Amino acid sequence: MEALPDRVLDEIVQTTLSLNASTTLPLLLVSRRLSDSTKRVCFSRLVLQDIKPLALDSKAAATLARCPTLVRTLEVGSPPPAAEAGEEREVPGGLREEDLEGVLERCKEIEEVVWKAGGALPEELCELLAAYLPNLTHLSLRPLPHSSTHRFSALHLSLLAPQLTHLSLRGLSQDGARALARSLPLMRDLLNIDVETIFFDDSLCRDGICAARKLREVVVETRGTKLTDRGILALLDLPELAALTLNEVEGRLSKYLWTKVEDFFPDTLKSITIISGETSGHHSWVLDHLPSLFESPLLTSHSLKTLRVTRAVPKIALAAFAAPGSFVPPVDDMAAPRLLPEGALEGLLQSVRNGLEVLELDWWLLGVEDLKAIAQVGKNIRVLSIFLDAPFAKLLSLTSTFLHFTSLQVLRISIPPEHLPLPPADISPTVRHAVLPPTPPCASPVLGSLSPAKEDGASLGSDGGAGAGSPSAVFAVSLFGSSHTAASWQATLPPMREIKKFVKKTPRLAELTWGGRGGRGTWWITHGSSSSARSVTSSNVVIDFEPVLLTSSPADPAFSPVTPPLSYRSRSDSSSTDFSSPSASGPGNRRRSSTGTSISSAGVAPLEELPEMSVLNLDLGSPSPAGRGGRRRAGSAGDALGSKARRSGGGARKASLPK
DSSP, X not given: OTTSOHHHHHHHHHHHHHHOGGGHXXXXXXXXXXXXXXHHHHTSEEEEESEESOEXXXXXXXXXXXXXXXXXXXXXXXXXXXXXXXXXXXXXXXXXXXXXXXXXXXXTTOOEEEEOOSSOOOTTHHHHHHHHOTTOOEEEEOOOTTTOOOOBOOTTGGGTGGGOSEEEEESBOHHHHHHHHHHGGGOTTOOEEEEEOTTOOHHIIIIIGGGOTTOOEXXXXXXXXXXXXXXXXXXXXXXXXXXXXXXSOOSBOOTTGGGGOTTOSOTTOOEEEEEEESSSOOOTTTTTTGGGGGGSGXXXXXXXXXXXXXXXXXXGGGSSEXXXXXXXXXXXXXXXXXXXXXTHHHHHHXXXXXXXXXXXXXXXXXXXXXXXXXXXXXXXXXXXXXXXXXXXXXXXXOHHHXXXXXXXXXXXXXXXXXXXXXXXXXXXTTOOOOOOOOOOTTOOOOOOOOOOOOTTSOOSSSSOSOOTTOOOOOOEEETTSSEEOHHHHHTTSOOHHHHHHHHHTOTTOOEEEEESTTOOEEEEEEESOOOOSSSEESSSEEEEEEEOEEEEETTEEEEXXXXXXXXXXXXXXXXXXXXXXXXXXXXXXXXXXXXSOBOOTTOOOOOTTSOSSOOEEOOOOOOOTTOTTOOOOOHHHHHHHHHHHHHSOSSOOOOOOOO
């Protein structure tokens, strides 16, 4: 352990804490090196809320007080949706510049800034970051798009240009797009860029992005109509480009775009991703370029390892039911699933023969025969995601076909509405969405139990009330049908014996997901012995089922999971398992650990000795007289805060940093 580099040791500690947060204190006491590594992991991220006055939870307060020099990532997020009873409501979207400056002055070793709050970005933000953070290399400014109509003009972005290696921007104004184009030639070490703006045009690609010659990953997102074939072809001319992503690009791309590529694209290009929304209105020409992809020289390249042409599904549409009062956007007519274009299968098979490893193709429908043809040459495919034009039961019967996928580890399937299983009720699959009146305050739209419902449909609980932990609503609105109970939805799950039979024929399969609209969930597969009584084992195979969310509502981010039947329970106790919300790509986006704790790279559980939710309202004071570029010593201020925090007991408390 002593010989391991710090970076490797930190990764081991982070994984350990993610699996079991109770190991925090033991790791602090084992040895000096492990203690230092644990502190680096626990205090490496500082999270602020975009509110005024600035309020810090116990973790953030302890980080600023004890070891601000360990902070490597600063994250600014939106405040909770509602204040506690009797608590004064902070003003969202109003993080004061002096508060932010006070934090930056103390945390000078920050390497990454992530801004994902709902308020408008401070116009002087780049100037502040350049003045206080000499080690900043990762900058992500992606405010929530629905929370503010204000666009970011990226003033003084050029001040950060020489040090950035990763840049992600959303909501740039026209001036912001021009500022970015002027700054990119100065970003000589930039490796990754992700930009969203309606002012994306060919000049930004040609004169801006292409001037950063070391770029390896480029993500373009625009609803504007200024981007044409010339801009895309210019991006493909980057000498070290490894991955190109077009995320809901609605420029004027011609139907022959991908056939114009010819042979000048770099040998380093390994990934092509095209994502299109299925709900928003599209211009008539937006999808015309997709069929030409299968005739492109890109697919004949032996260097291409990843091909994704996928649809972006709203999170609310991935749940089993729509909560009363919520609206599930229907699929736009232009995005309705259609069969592969004529001749597309041949180009796709050629790419698979040349060593394609990741194939995500849920924009078009693939028939059973198409799947069989891919399987014949798909020995190298590790990840397969398709829109199958057949029932899920038909997929499970294709065991002989999947014998050819000798490297397959992840299989994600979406099923069109006409092939979804119907619960034992009179349900019309033609109903795609519904809007119901909001439920009364005493009622809950969340179904947290699969207990048999009363005949009158009044309650799922035994007492018929709406007390704590006892939901009061029985019926929700199905995304593909009329109202029915969660218990009837449970009856549509495929038999576990069929899942086991299918898994035995795919020895490397670790994830089987039935996702998309009307999906059921994810089966996690572990090939090996297990003593767990709640897991389904067969021939040294352990299968854990993670169902999709039961209900979803835009106003309620805390969605509730379906409780699966006993034969589908995961290894952990169902009452303590954290079923988190699925990603847009499917419901099983995070693997569960044996203790029921979700493994996420987003963060680590806080230290046990810190109070759970004590709040410190900190007056971080004004910046030093030397100005924004000043380097005032902050150690004494941090020590003073730490001593006050230690002297205070639990509960709410206030402290002020001396100026």
